[in-house]
Amino acid sequence: MCTGPGTAHPTPVIPAGQDAPWQGEVIPLEPVDSVAVTTICDNFIDIWLVDEGPARRLLSRGGEPPYVPVPTLEGGKGIGQPHVEHGFSAHVEITKAGHVHRLLFDCGMTPGGCAENLALFDLPATDLEAIVCSHGHFDHTTGFAGLLRVLGRASLPVVIHPEFWTRRRIAFPAAEPMEVPTTSRRALEEGGFTIIENRQPSFLFDRSALVTGEVDRTTSFEKGFPIHQAYRNGAWEPDPLILDDQALILSVAGKGLVILTGCGHAGIVNICRYARRLTGADRIHAVIGGFHLSGQLFEPIVGATCDALIELAPEIIVPSHCTGWKATHALAARLPGAFIQNSVGTTFDLKAPHAA
Numbered sequence: 001m002c003t004g005p006g007t008a009h010p011t012p013v014i015p016a017g018q019d020a021p022w023q024g025e026v027i028p029l030e031p032v033d034s035v036a037v038t039t040i041c042d043n044f045i046d047i048w049l050v051d052e053g054p055a056r057r058l059l060s061r062g063g064e065p066p067y068v069p070v071p072t073l074e075g076g077k078g079i080g081q082p083h084v085e086h087g088f089s090a091h092v093e094i095t096k097a098g099h100v101h102r103l104l105f106d107c108g109m110t111p112g113g114c115a116e117n118l119a120l121f122d123l124p125a126t127d128l129e130a131i132v133c134s135h136g137h138f139d140h141t142t143g144f145a146g147l148l149r150v151l152g153r154a155s156l157p158v159v160i161h162p163e164f165w166t167r168r169r170i171a172f173p174a175a176e177p178m179e180v181p182t183t184s185r186r187a188l189e190e191g192g193f194t195i196i197e198n199r200q201p202s203f204l205f206d207r208s209a210l211v212t213g214e215v216d217r218t219t220s221f222e223k224g225f226p227i228h229q230a231y232r233n234g235a236w237e238p239d240p241l242i243l244d245d246q247a248l249i250l251s252v253a254g255k256g257l258v259i260l261t262g263c264g265h266a267g268i269v270n271i272c273r274y275a276r277r278l279t280g281a282d283r284i285h286a287v288i289g290g291f292h293l294s295g296q297l298f299e300p301i302v303g304a305t306c307d308a309l310i311e312l313a314p315e316i317i318v319p320s321h322c323t324g325w326k327a328t329h330a331l332a333a334r335l336p337g338a339f340i341q342n343s344v345g346t347t348f349d350l351k352a353p354h355a356a
Contacts, residue, residue, distance in 0.1 A: 026280035031253035032096040041089035041108030058345030083113035107143030114143030134262025136164035153192035161244035167231040215266035222267025253352035256283030286316035294324025
C-alpha cells in the first residue's frame with residue numbers, strides 16, 4: 001500500500017508479521033502545521049467550561065452553541081446536548097502544506113453516540129478518510145454501528161492491531177466473570193470497511209500521522225490489567241497486557257509530539273516513552289486520552305505515573321475517559337501548568353508557531 005497527499009491508506013514502516021514491539025531505527029514522522037483534536041465521546045461534560053489555552057469549548061464552537069429543534073421552547077430551538085458515555089472517540093483534523101486530512105480515533109461505547117455527536121458538532125462522518133482503533137474493547141468500538149448507518153457501505157480503512165478481535169472477559173475476584181462484547185469482523189467487512197492489521201508502526205497521510213502498533217513495555221510499575229482474560233485455544237487465560245493497545249502520534253512543527261490514547265492499557269508512561277523512541281523527538285507538546293488509572297487496582301501507581309510524567313514534561317496534558325477521578329485530580333495538582341480538563345465537544349487547537 002502506498003501513501004501520498006489525499007491518500008488514507010497507511011503504509012507499514014516495517015512489514016507486518018515481524019515480532020513486535022518495533023526494534024528498528026527512528027521513524028521520520030513529518031511535522032504538520034496544525035492538529036485539531038475534538039472530543040466526540042467521553043465520560044464527562046461541563047458546558048460552562050470556558051476556552052483555556054488551546055482548548056476551545058462547546059459553547060464557543062463557531063461563535064454559537066449547537067442548536068436542535070425543540071417545539072416546546074420559544075423560537076422552536078434549544079441548545080443541543082451531546083451524548084456523554086463511558087467510551088472514547090476523538091475527531092482529528094491534520095493540516096500540512098495546505099492539505100487537510102481527517103480521521104476518527106475510536107468510536108465510543110453506544111451505537112449512535114459517536115455519529116450523532118459528529119453531526120451535532122458539524123463534523124461530517126463523510127469527510128473522514130480513516131478510522132484508527134486504539135484497541136478492541138467495546139467502549140471504543142460500538143459506535144461503528146451508527147457510523148455505518150450514516151456512511152452506508154463505507155470504504156474507509158480501519159487500522160487495528162491483530163489482537164483487536166480477541167474474545168475477552170473481566171474476572172472479578174468476588175463475582176462471576178463478565179465477558180465483554182467483541183467487534184464482528186464480518187459486520188465491518190460487509191459494511192465496506194477495509195481492515196488493516198499491523199503489529200508494527202504504520203503511517204497515514206504521507207507520514208503526517210503515526211500509529212504506534214504494539215507498544216513496548218519498559219516501566220517497572222505499569223503492569224497492565226491483572227483481572228483481564230482472553231479466550232485462546234479453547235480456554236480462558238490471563239491477558240493483562242492487552243497487546244492490541246496502540247496510540248496515535250503526530251508532530252506539530254516547532255511544538256513537539258501530540259500523543260492520543262484510547263485507554264492507555266500499555267501504560268501512559270510507556271506510551272510516551274515509546275513515542276519519543278519511535279520518532280527520535282524528545283519534546284512532548286500534548287498528551288490526550290485515557291490513562292487507565294481508575295479504581296483500586298490502578299490508584300497505587302498514580303504517584304509513580306505523575307512523577308514520570310513530570311519528567312517527560314508535556315506542555316499540555318488532558319486525562320480523559322478511564323483515567324479516574326483521583327488520578328485526574330492528582331495530575332491536575334502535580335502538573336498544574338499543563339493540565340486541561342476535558343469535556344465532550346472540546347476542540348484542542350494545536351498549531352505550529354507559523355500557523356498560530
